[in-house]
Amino acid sequence: MITVASFGRLRPLIGVVALIVLWMLIHATRAVDPVLLPSPAETWNALIIGLTEGTLGADFAKTVVRTLWSFGIAVVIAVPLGVVLGASQKFYESIEFAIDFFRSTPASAMFPLFLVIFGVGEATKIAVAAFGAALVIMFNVAYGVMGARKQRQLAARVMGAPRWRVLTDVTLLESMPQVFVGMRSGVSLALVIIIVAEMFIGSTDGLGQRVMNAQMIFDMPDMYVAIIASGALGYAMNLLFIITEKRFVHWGGK
Structure with missing residues (x-):
């Protein structure tokens, strides 16, 4: 029942x-x-064959690794910069246009530039994805820091907390919900850019390359399998961040 x-x-x-x-x-x-x-049914059969006899598992894993590398680089660079930008209104205003300009530029338009700098290879895919994700994460971190409630910051100062303690114990904790929003958006964008890069930047593996190869030889079931696998990967990463945020940032909105 x-x-x-x-x-x-x-x-x-x-x-x-x-x-x-x-x-x-x-x-x-x-x-x-x-x-x-x-x-x-045909698509399901293609999925089973791809996992048991083909290279679907390897392609899936390669896309995951590239996405995690690009996302990790983006977090390491963007979070500290976002904190600095959010903590200094004047500094933020002085470079807001430049950052917003690059954030508004489609990542695909940056492929030629990154190809010139890094050449055709793994570095280009990871670098362009990290670049796109870092801008999204940095802005969200900056907004989170700037949006921290002034009353709590003032209360901490009144109680004698030094400036660095106010930043770490009040401002950063207040900004964590927005930081997670940025990280969730950043990992999704990194995955999108990685898959597009795998399609067009000399790849021999990955889900993006698998989609293109299947389309060129008109293997429609395998193409749909690769597309579904890409969507499932994006959904799983987003869900993981939502669960993590609920578990560790339970004070959001309170």
Whole structure:
């Protein structure tokens, strides 16, 4: 017997089931050419073959590694800079235009520049993804620091806390919810840029390269498998940050 509580736990699966049913109906009615849209069963078979006999697992792992490297570099660079920007209003205003300009520039437009600097290889993919993610993270960290409640900062100063203690024990803790928002956006953007880079910057592996190869040889089931794997990876990374934020930044909004 399905109880209200158990139904609530299953509610997130409703969208997945509805999407698969819609997919099956479109395929069965041939609303889209079956060559271009294989059935869920064909795609599932391609997934199993790719994992057991092919290189899907290796491509997935390679994309994960590249994304984590670029995200890690972005965090190491962007978080300290964001704190500095947020702690100094005058410094922030003096370079806001330059940072906002590059943040508004599509990362794909930066590919030629990074190719000239780093050449064709792993460094280019990771560098351009780190660049895009770092700008997003840095702005969110700066906004978080600037948005820290002045009453709590003032109270800490009144109680005799030195400036560095106010920064570490009040301002940074206050800014953590916004920092996590930036990190969640940053890792998602890093994944997007990595996959696009794998498509167009001399890759021999990775999910992006797998999508392009499958499309060129018209292996539609494998192409859909690679696309679904990319989406699943992005969803998993986003979910991991949400869980981590709820676990360690429980004071957000309080």
